[in-house]
Amino acid sequence: MVNIKINGIDYQVEDNISVLEACRAVGIEIPTLCNDDRLQPHAACRLCIVEVEGKRGFEASCSLKVWDGMAVETHSPRVMKARADILDLLFSNHPEDCLTCEKSGDCKLQDYCFEYGVEKGSYVGEKKDYPVDYSNHFYSYDPNKCILCGRCVRVCSELQCTGAIGLEGRGFSTKVSTPFDMGLAQSTCVSCGNCVAVCPVGALMPKRKEKVRYWDMEKVKTTCSYCGVGCQMELLIKGDKVVGVEPADGKANNGLLCVKGRFAYSFVNHPDRLKTPLIKRNGRFEEATWDEAYNLIVDRINGIKADSGPEAFAGLTSARCTNEENYIFQKLFRAVIGTNNVDHCARL
Numbered sequence: 001m002v003n004i005k006i007n008g009i010d011y012q013v014e015d016n017i018s019v020l021e022a023c024r025a026v027g028i029e030i031p032t033l034c035n036d037d038r039l040q041p042h043a044a045c046r047l048c049i050v051e052v053e054g055k056r057g058f059e060a061s062c063s064l065k066v067w068d069g070m071a072v073e074t075h076s077p078r079v080m081k082a083r084a085d086i087l088d089l090l091f092s093n094h095p096e097d098c099l100t101c102e103k104s105g106d107c108k109l110q111d112y113c114f115e116y117g118v119e120k121g122s123y124v125g126e127k128k129d130y131p132v133d134y135s136n137h138f139y140s141y142d143p144n145k146c147i148l149c150g151r152c153v154r155v156c157s158e159l160q161c162t163g164a165i166g167l168e169g170r171g172f173s174t175k176v177s178t179p180f181d182m183g184l185a186q187s188t189c190v191s192c193g194n195c196v197a198v199c200p201v202g203a204l205m206p207k208r209k210e211k212v213r214y215w216d217m218e219k220v221k222t223t224c225s226y227c228g229v230g231c232q233m234e235l236l237i238k239g240d241k242v243v244g245v246e247p248a249d250g251k252a253n254n255g256l257l258c259v260k261g262r263f264a265y266s267f268v269n270h271p272d273r274l275k276t277p278l279i280k281r282n283g284r285f286e287e288a289t290w291d292e293a294y295n296l297i298v299d300r301i302n303g304i305k306a307d308s309g310p311e312a313f314a315g316l317t318s319a320r321c322t323n324e325e326n327y328i329f330q331k332l333f334r335a336v337i338g339t340n341n342v343d344h345c346a347r348l
Contacts, residue, residue, distance in 0.1 A: 002068040007075065019061035019072055020048055030074055031083065031112050033200050034149035035062045038254060039158055044150045047086055047112070050074050058082060084116040090147050092121025093128060094201075101145075103202030105214035109147060110201075130175065135185035138263040139196045139206045143175045146203040152176060152195035159256060164189035176203075193262035197247050197255070206263070212236075212243050221248055224261040228323040228346075229253065231261050242268045301337065310338035319346035 002015045006023060013022040018041060023030050033045035041063035049058035053071035058079065061072075073079060091113055098104055113119075130143040150167065153176060157163045164187045168177045178187035196204040217236045224231040232250025235242050245265050247257040267273065277293035278285040288296075304312055315333040317326050330342045 002066055002070075004066055004069070005071040007073060013066060015066070015068075017066060019050060019052075019059070019064045019066055019070075022066050023061065023072075023074055028074055030061055031108075031115070032062060033108055033112075033147060034151055036151055036155070036198060039151075039154050042150055042154065044148065045086070047083055049079060049082055049086075051076055051079055080116065083112075084118055087113050087116055087118045088122055091118055092123035092125075094121065094147070095142075095144055096120065101202045102205055102208075102211070103214075107202060108200035126172070128175070133183050135183040136189065136191060137185075137207075138191050138259065139193060139204055141176075141184060142203050142205075143177075144203075145201050146176055147201055148174055148176070149200060151198040151200070152204060155194050155198050159254070160190075160192055160194050162188055162190055162192075165195065191259040191263065192257060193259065194247070194256050197257075197262075206244060208243060209266075210243065212238050217243065219246070223322055224257065225320050225322075226258075226260040226264070227319055228321065228326060230322055230324075231257055233257060233261055235265070242266075305337065311341065313337050313339050314341035314343070315339075316343050316345065319344065 001012050003010060003012055004022065005011070006026065006028060011022070011026050013025055017025075020030055020032065020035065030048050030050070032048040034042050035045075035048065041060075043060035043063040046058075046060060048061040050061045050064075051073040052059050052064070061074070087109070090109060094109070095101075098107075098110055101107070104110065128144045128146075133141040133143075148167070153165055153167060156165050164184070165176055165178055167174060168181070169175055178184055178189070193206065196206055199205075217238050219234040220237055221232065221234055224233050229252050230250070231253035232248040233253075234246045234248050236244035236246060242265050245257070245262050247253060247255050247262070249255045276287045277290060279288040279293060279296060280286075301313070313333065315329060317329045321329070326344065333339055333342045
């Protein structure tokens with residue numbers, strides 16, 4: 001542990017952590033656009049700057065380690081003005097379409113501009129004017145809204161390990177691009193959408209069939225059913241309809257998802273989806289209660305087992321179940337019914 005002073009108050013914090021981590025540990029929130037706890041500090045956005053006693057300029061709190069006796073000012077007038085100037089520079093080269101932007105309500109640039117009183121960009125001059133990339137089936141990329149925080153690039157290379165995008169150019173011409181600027185559809189992108197999940201603005205947005213606002217949606221945490229890994233995710237619900245998916249921070253997935261978990265959710269809303277058990281009566285399937293279905297299954301199992309023995313049964317389970325569900329399934333057949341005739345479609 002080390003003793004540091006933050007905004008005139010003495011604290012004891014863990015050694016070898018960043019100033020940003022130390023401030024968050026004691027309940028002091030510092031704005032940041034490029035930071036991600038899963039990635040190495042990047043210090044790209046400079047919005048997390050602080051004043052450190054004995055230092056001439058500002059320091060990026062995300063990459064600066066604490067030391068014993070350190071004194072930090074996180075919200076001094078100089079720091080607040082510098083952050084406002086940074087936001088002013090960003091917003092001056094940003095489309096002023098917040099009223100129609102789908103990211104409105106979940107945009108960190110919008111939130112910070114509100115917090116620091118930046119109503120419009122005061123720097124007049126040339127603005128970015130790039131074509132929007134709609135080539136990916138599941139999301140779009142608008143480089144004009146990109147603030148060059150680098151989170152998408154680093155998540156793609158460091159966590160997803162695909163390396164489909166990178167920063168190209170220098171100075172004003174810098175932008176996030178695919179190799180040879182051929183577009184996402186021609187890159188090595190696997191459409192996982194993890195870049196979309198970390199984008200703090202509206203540069204990377206999922207393609208949706210209907211217009212939604214973030215404040216209209218409710219989040220429901222669940223487990224992805226596409227395989228047995230157990231990835232955690234948040235279903236975005238509007239009314240009684242699933243309109244999107246966002247990754248949740250679970251031990252199995254660390255805030256990441258694959259293309260199926262992130263974008264292949266529309267089957268949930270299909271009108272032909274079964275919502276109740278069906279029992280065949282007189283040659284036709286009819287809706288039944290769960291109790292009726294369970295009782296029928298138990299009666300048939302007991303009858304067949306009495307007549308033909310447990311080896312008359314076989315169980316086939318699905319890869320689209322959690323490991324826990326498949327474990328219970330094979331225990332049902334081995335321990336309750338009494339047969340080892342169990343197979344699984346994923347072995348192919």
